[in-house]
Amino acid sequence: MSTAIPLKGVRGVIAARMMDSLQQSAQLTYHAEADIAPLLARRQEWKVHGLKISVEDCIIHALAGVLANFPQFSGTLEEGLFTPSPVLDLSIAITTPGGLMTPVLRGASGMSLMEIAAARAALVARAQAGKLAVSEMKGGSFTLSNLGTTRVRFFTPILNRPQVALLGLGRVEPVLLPDGDDGVRVARRLGLSLTADHRLLDGYPCGQFLESLCHAVEWFEAAV
Secondary structure, three states: OOOOOOOOHHHHHHHHHHHHHHHHOOEEEEEEEEEOHHHHHHHHHHHHOOOOOOHHHHHHHHHHHHHHHOHHHOEEEEOOEEEEOOOOOEEEOEEEOOEEEOOEEOOHHHOOHHHHHHHHHHHHHHHHOOOOOHHHHOOOOEEEEEOOOOOOOOOOOOOOOOEOEEEEEEEEEEEEEEOOOOOEEEEEEEEEEEEEEOOOOOHHHHHHHHHHHHHHHHOOOOOO
């Protein structure tokens, strides 16, 4: 005979926050794909030189640049008032033994790629070890959720209220495309899922945001 398991502790808190998010905002998710084959090639070059930089680190760096041109996507909406964030304080969804955590990478918009890589790795390590301070979980202006290690390409992530937007990363899929010379090339398409609060963000600006992010990722530029 099966035993009913109550939602309590961390799981109970997560359940309550997810229900609150869905009930208190008008969420809609938009999907796009970016070819990151050139980015993956650069990452292999970095590995040869001993540099530990993940695809997620690169996305964060690109995201920081894009959000500078789309300030309405980074901030909080409470009681009908939107407060934009002057810098990107990025909440990063991390699965830990104790449940899902979203520590904040503060000031990501002012960091170099290597600084982002080091700071994100430190956050992940503290999260996995259960050493995050309560203050590290508060004050984010945008959230990033990564399911790229699974078979999920696209999903509908739930907003981390009172934030107004969240970006989900899916798996990278190899795709054959014409190369323009009667041949084919292998594209590496990354699935992107943007959830936004439709009370503030309409469909067209969300499409523009994803278009800009895809371009920044496909033509990735960052010194290491």
